[in-house]
Amino acid sequence: MNKFFWFFILLFVTGLIxxxxxxxxxxxxxxxxxxxxxEPSYRMSSNPITKDGFELGRKxxxxxxxxxxxxxxxxxxxxxxxxFTHHGHxxxxxxxxxxxxxxxxxxxxxxxxxxxxxxGGIGDLDLQALAPITSHVEMDETVENVIQKLRNSSxxxxxxxxxxxxxxxxxxxFLKSISQFMLMCVSSNSRYDSVQxxxxxxxxxxxxxxxxxxxxxxxxxxHTEPLFTDQSFRNNGLNPSVRNDKGRYLVTLNPTDEYRFKxxxxxxxxxxxxxxxxxxxxxxxxVLSHYTSEVSQTPNLDPLLQSGTVLGIxxxxxxxxxxxxxxETLNDRSFVTDSRFFEQ
Amino acid sequence: xxxxxxxxxxxxxxxxxxxxxxxxDYNTNVKGPLSVExxxxxxxxxxxxxxxxxxxxxxxxxxxxxxxxxxxxFSFTRLDGTIYTVPQDESYFLINEADASTHEAEFxxxxxxxxxxxxxxxxxxxxxxxxxSMRTGVLDPTLDGGDMYWGWNSGYIFFKxxxxxxxxxxxxxxxxxxxxxxxxxxxxNNIKKISLDLTARGTPKVKSGKLTNIHLFAxxxxxxxxxxxxxxxxxxxxxxxxxxxxxxNNYVRLFTHDHTEN
Numbered sequence: 317m318n319k320f321f322w323f324f325i326l327l328f329v330t331g332l333i334x335x336x337x338x339x340x341x342x343x344x345x346x347x348x349x350x351x352x353x354x355e356p357s358y359r360m361s362s363n364p365i366t367k368d369g370f371e372l373g374r375k376x377x378x379x380x381x382x383x384x385x386x387x388x389x390x391x392x393x394x395x396x397x398x399x400f401t402h403h404g405h406x407x408x409x410x411x412x413x414x415x416x417x418x419x420x421x422x423x424x425x426x427x428x429x430x431x432x433x434x435x436g437g438i439g440d441l442d443l444q445a446l447a448p449i450t451s452h453v454e455m456d457e458t459v460e461n462v463i464q465k466l467r468n469s470s471x472x473x474x475x476x477x478x479x480x481x482x483x484x485x486x487x488x489x490f491l492k493s494i495s496q497f498m499l500m501c502v503s504s505n506s507r508y509d510s511v512q513x514x515x516x517x518x519x520x521x522x523x524x525x526x527x528x529x530x531x532x533x534x535x536x537x538x539h540t541e542p543l544f545t546d547q548s549f550r551n552n553g554l555n556p557s558v559r560n561d562k563g564r565y566l567v568t569l570n571p572t573d574e575y576r577f578k579x580x581x582x583x584x585x586x587x588x589x590x591x592x593x594x595x596x597x598x599x600x601x602x603v604l605s606h607y608t609s610e611v612s613q614t615p616n617l618d619p620l621l622q623s624g625t626v627l628g629i630x631x632x633x634x635x636x637x638x639x640x641x642x643x644e645t646l647n648d649r650s651f652v653t654d655s656r657f658f659e660q
Numbered sequence: 661x662x663x664x665x666x667x668x669x670x671x672x673x674x675x676x677x678x679x680x681x682x683x684x685d686y687n688t689n690v691k692g693p694l695s696v697e698x699x700x701x702x703x704x705x706x707x708x709x710x711x712x713x714x715x716x717x718x719x720x721x722x723x724x725x726x727x728x729x730x731x732x733x734f735s736f737t738r739l740d741g742t743i744y745t746v747p748q749d750e751s752y753f754l755i756n757e758a759d760a761s762t763h764e765a766e767f768x769x770x771x772x773x774x775x776x777x778x779x780x781x782x783x784x785x786x787x788x789x790x791x792x793s794m795r796t797g798v799l800d801p802t803l804d805g806g807d808m809y810w811g812w813n814s815g816y817i818f819f820k821x822x823x824x825x826x827x828x829x830x831x832x833x834x835x836x837x838x839x840x841x842x843x844x845x846x847x848x849n850n851i852k853k854i855s856l857d858l859t860a861r862g863t864p865k866v867k868s869g870k871l872t873n874i875h876l877f878a879x880x881x882x883x884x885x886x887x888x889x890x891x892x893x894x895x896x897x898x899x900x901x902x903x904x905x906x907x908x909n910n911y912v913r914l915f916t917h918d919h920t921e922n
Contacts, residue, residue: 362791431844437813439843442792446801446811459802487802488793567813568847569902 344370345656347427350504352512352542356427358441358499363492365499368479371660373497375475376490378659381465382445383411383455390448390494393420396657399584400424400501406595410454417559419595421580422588424503424651430547434577434593437567441498442491463490503583503651504542511645512542520645526635527642534629535639537620538579544646549576550618553611553627557594574615586647600643604636686771692868695764696734696777697875698755699918700727707880709757716884720892722825722833724880727757728808729819730798731765732787733780738772739863752783754798754808755878764873769866775859777874781911782818782851788840813900815840818850819911821883828896835883836899837908848900850908854915862920873921878914886910 344367349356363369376382378391393408394400400423402408408420418434432438438447448454449462466472466485473483480489507519520528531539540546549564556562556575564573577593591597597606611621611628621628631639700707702714707724715721732752735745746767753765787799795801801809801816808817819837839848856876858864864872884890888906898904 359791362793433812436844438811439789439814440792443801443811443814446806446809446814450806450811458805460805463802486796487800488796491792567900568842568845569900570845570847573845 342656347500347502350502350509350542352509353425353428353504354542356499357430358427358495360427360499363442363495363499365496366479368475369493369496370500372475372479373493373495373500374657374660376494377497381469382449382457382462384457384461385411387411388455390445391659393448393454394423396654397587397652398422399503399587399652400657401588403587403589406590408454410448410451411456414453416451416453417561418593419590422584423498423501424583425543425581426501427499428543431578435564435567436549436578441495444498445491445494459487459490463487466490501651501657503648505650506583506648507645508642509542509648521641523638523641524645525642527638527640528645530631530635530639531642534631535582538618539582544582545579547579549573549578550620551575551577551614551616552607553614553617553621554592554594554596554606555610555612556614557596559594561594563593572616576616582643583646584648584651585643587652600640601636604631604639607631608636686773686867688770688772690771690868691768692771692866692870692872693766694736694769694864694866694872694874695766696779697764697873698731698878698915699763699875700755700757700878700880702880707757714881716881716892718884718889718891718893720825720827720884722823722827722892724757724821724823725832726820726822727755727880729755729781729821730783730808730816731755731779731781732783733778734765734767735778736767736769736774737776737778739775744770744774748787752787752797752799754803771867773863773865775863776855776857778853778855780851780853781914782838783816783840784851785840785849788815789843810838810900814843819908821880825892825896827891827893829893830896833892833896834899835897835904835907837904837911839900839904848902848905850904852908852912854912856915856917858917858920861917862922864920865922870922875918875921877916877918879916880914882914883907883911886913 347360347365378389380386380389382389388411393402393410395403402420406419407416409415421434426441429441432441432444433447438444446459449457449459463485472485476485476489477483479493511517511519538546538548538550562574564576565571585600589598591600591603597603607629608631609628611617613627702712705712707727710723710725713721713723730752733748734751735743737743754762756762783799787795808820810817815838817836817838819835821835822832824832837850839850841847841849841851858874864874866872887909890907890910895903898907
């Protein structure tokens with residue numbers, strides 16, 4: 317009883333603060349490394365994040381002039397309420413409704429990413445925007461043209477002036493502004509995170525606790541805490557589709573990389589369906605069924621998915637249910653509802 | 661009095677210039693201008709974009725519509741064997757056949773006589789992975805509409821060679837050669853180091869106040885006819901793919917020193 321009382325008081329106070337926040341001019345919350353996260357991989361000192369830089373980056377992120385016919389922005393396929401994925405789309409439709417070949421990945425915790433895209437073809441966050449802008453099925457534009465359009469616009473020179481002290485719009489400033497926005501998209505407020513920050517709390521129920529134990533035994537070696545990816549490239553035994561996407565091989569040409577894709581984070585799965593590099597699974601049940609009974613022996617199948625002649629990860633139905641309960645604790649509602657990340 | 665001073669200055673100038681002609685008097689603390697000219701040719705003829713019709717050793721006729729390549733990291737060796745390395749920030753050039761203003765790489769070199777030049781065909785891996793703010797000018801990945809950069813697989817296209825040929829099933833051939841070795845795991849490395857002797861066809865004598873020019877030929881036939889024979893019919897399109905190494909191993913012999921203008 318007492319506990320409930322305090323809980324409601326806390327809720328009430330939180331509500332009050334939230335209300336008053338909206339009335340006030342929100343102070344800029346700078347990039348902060350969550351206490352339980354490692355040091356960022358991105359060279360933070362090469363691109364100091366400022367309020368004006370972040371806001372410019374946000375505007376660019378939702379800027380349709382980035383595409384050749386001014387219809388598609390980054391936000392078209394990376395929707396903030398879907399943890400910046402294209403929720404419900406196996407693959408995305410870009411310019412003129414042309415289809416891509418891979419599932420739009422979330423934009424979250426990229427400061428800790430060592431490579432980008434499903435195949436890791438991009439080695440630096442600052443270079444990431446070049447790919448969708450120039451892709452013929454995404455934005456089909458040149459960055460040169462984009463920068464020209466920004467220079468000719470009535471708003472951008474002033475915004476660059478604000479962010480960088482002069483109105484010059486250079487490739488570096490353009491790309492680094494978008495990086496600033498993406499770097500700020502940190503998701504670290506799931507229930508799992510609360511538990512990590514306060515191990516004495518009782519936020520996990522019994523089923524979630526059991527799921528966590530299963531996770532640590534059977535998933536954590538690839539989907540490593542706290543980012544829930546070890547950033548490696550692995551073949552998880554998906555049957556190649558007609559397209560026969562060979563994944564990381566395309567960027568390394570190394571036969572041992574055939575059919576390997578980047579291990580995705582397990583954070584925010586609630587918002588990021590469908591799953592896998594080609595979005596073939598619409599539900600987490602389908603994903604777990606894949607791991608328990610549908611793993612195929614394809615070239616470079618990850619050794620962790622085979623023991624002797626047995627393929628996949630053994631899980632009974634109770635274990636699956638517990639695991640799904642645990643995965644639920646990795647959803648960060650505050651991240652997908654954070655208005656700082658929305659188009660303004 | 662004034663006239664006397666003027667005359668004596670004139671006299672000493674004449675004297676010193678005479679001296680220059682006879683015995684070069686180099687001051688390595690003083691720099692002089694040197695240009696390296698990249699003259700693109702096909703065999704024994706000057707390259708004519710679009711209009712020129714050429715034939716490789718396999719008997720395949722072809723035309724050239726585009727030729728662009730990066731040359732970088734220049735160093736020059738003096739007769740005494742000491743090496744002058746051009747400061748890296750000033751050592752990247754994009755040669756574009758369609759733009760005559762790009763055909764010469766220009767340097768300021770310590771005075772002296774040089775016996776060889778070395779450079780890289782392509783962009784070294786360190787620069788290829790440097791912060792974007794360190795890659796401006798010809799190294800801007802968005803240059804010419806991003807024509808010399810792979811956005812999907814971060815890296816410069818070192819050598820871009822395109823044209824038409826009746827032996828190609830698709831009517832044209834496209835060679836986009838790059839690969840600096842990879843950001844995180846090893847992959848294609850088509851960075852080629854070129855060293856050219858300059859003694860046989862005239863050593864450059866660099867001196868302040870005069871322009872010295874090293875005239876190189878880049879013979880496109882070498883792309884097809886080298887250690888390996890590259891056939892347009894068999895390989896009309898080579899981009900980021902293992903076969904690009906074969907082409908790069910051919911084009912490492914692209915350059916020859918034709919002459920020096922002192």
